[in-house]
Amino acid sequence: MSEATGGIDTEENTGGKVKKFLYVNRKAPYGTIYALESLEVVLIAAAFDQDVSLAFLDDGVYQVVKGQHTKPIDVKNFSPTYRALEGYDIEKLYVEKESMEARGLKEDDLIVPVKVVNAQEMADIMQSQDVIMSF
Amino acid sequence: MKLGILINEGPYTHQASDTAYLFAKAAIEKGHKIHRVFFYHDGVYNSNRLIEPPTDDRHIVNRWQKLGKDHHIDLVVCVAAALRRGIKDENLQEGFRISGLGQLIESGIQSDRLVTFGD
Amino acid sequence: MLHTVNKSPTERNTLESCLKHLKKGCAVLLIEDGVYGALKGTVSTKMVEQALKNHPIYALYPDIEARGMQDRVIDGIKLVDYSGFVDLAVEYPSVQAWL
Numbered sequence: 001m002s003e004a005t006g007g008i009d010t011e012e013n014t015g016g017k018v019k020k021f022l023y024v025n026r027k028a029p030y031g032t033i034y035a036l037e038s039l040e041v042v043l044i045a046a047a048f049d050q051d052v053s054l055a056f057l058d059d060g061v062y063q064v065v066k067g068q069h070t071k072p073i074d075v076k077n078f079s080p081t082y083r084a085l086e087g088y089d090i091e092k093l094y095v096e097k098e099s100m101e102a103r104g105l106k107e108d109d110l111i112v113p114v115k116v117v118n119a120q121e122m123a124d125i126m127q128s129q130d131v132i133m134s135f
Numbered sequence: 136m137k138l139g140i141l142i143n144e145g146p147y148t149h150q151a152s153d154t155a156y157l158f159a160k161a162a163i164e165k166g167h168k169i170h171r172v173f174f175y176h177d178g179v180y181n182s183n184r185l186i187e188p189p190t191d192d193r194h195i196v197n198r199w200q201k202l203g204k205d206h207h208i209d210l211v212v213c214v215a216a217a218l219r220r221g222i223k224d225e226n227l228q229e230g231f232r233i234s235g236l237g238q239l240i241e242s243g244i245q246s247d248r249l250v251t252f253g254d
Numbered sequence: 255m256l257h258t259v260n261k262s263p264t265e266r267n268t269l270e271s272c273l274k275h276l277k278k279g280c281a282v283l284l285i286e287d288g289v290y291g292a293l294k295g296t297v298s299t300k301m302v303e304q305a306l307k308n309h310p311i312y313a314l315y316p317d318i319e320a321r322g323m324q325d326r327v328i329d330g331i332k333l334v335d336y337s338g339f340v341d342l343a344v345e346y347p348s349v350q351a352w353l
Contacts, residue, residue: 008237017244024350026271034143037176040215044236050244058271123275127255131243132350134251135143135176136344143353150260150286157316158343161336167344248343251351254260 019130020051025060035063036078038135046088057096066111082112096122138162139246140172143253145180146195152181155252163206170246171209173239179217184228200230211238256346260286263298272352273305284313293326306330
């Protein structure tokens with residue numbers, strides 16, 4: 001129990017239920033706070049022993065590119081946190097191929113190992129979830 | 136059915152909170168249960184008791200307060216998002232409570248559907 | 255699953271992106287500024303009519319009325335009120351908001 005988990009005992013209050021949660025990221029970082037606050041939810045979600053996946057599509061793919069230096073805009077660079085997700089047993093990161101290509105990005109440009117999927121596969125991933133959160 | 140609601144935007148600037156309210160009201164009228172409304176991002180401003188709209192306009196904050204009270208809906212404001220935006224117990228409307236993001240995850244687990252309203 | 259879209263297709267690519275990710279059994283509900291995607295004679299009409307062949311598309315009528323678009327809705331798009339929105343959220347096993 002902690003302030004972050006909202007005082008919830010993560011096992012007791014979920015009744016042992018495991019649901020598939022998908023966090024959909026379609027917005028670029030820094031211009032708005034959605035990417036950062038979405039990541040904050042994901043970090044808390046890790047404490048709940050649910051089946052967590054992250055999807056990056058459209059401008060959301062910009063969240064996980066390498067080489068972000070935010071000092072000049074005086075904002076915290078949270079991109080290294082995506083690399084830390086593995087330590088929280090969050091390993092299902094899906095990036096959409098078409099979205100990357102439309103933005104001139106390749107898998108090598110990404111800060112973290114991901115699974116690159118096409119739009120149809122991404123649609124399958126969305127369809128197979130119990131709870132979809134988008135911010 | 137047990138429904139959870141997530142609101143990502145503040146009142147007046149975006150329609151999200153209005154749509155969520157009208158959705159929640161319709162769901163209650165149909166006999167569904169709103170398990171929790173979770174306010175995140177600028178959505179935390181929906182709990183600011185200092186908000187005073189013109190008298191001929193809807194009062195979004197008080198409308199949530201009343202719906203919550205009448206139908207025992209848990210109105211939860213995210214603590215991290217609230218602190219970032221200056222929402223504290225001092226200016227929190229009665230009927231809302233400030234708590235952690237775990238309340239959102241729990242709502243996703245416990246409710247039959249989680250419906251998101253944002254921008 | 256039910257997909258909700260709340261952006262005008264002439265402002266953002268949200269509707270286009272949503273329609274690209276529809277699977278069998280999915281429906282779309284247009285709300286707020288998303289209802290501009292329900293209109294005839296726009297640059298996105300053809301794309302929406304194409305999607306209508308395989309998927310039910312709904313639009314929130316209070317949002318259409320508020321914007322004065324009552325007479326412009328594409329044939330085949332079903333109009334619902336908030337109660338109908340609730341029914342759709344209940345009918346489909348999950349809801350994804352395209353924000």
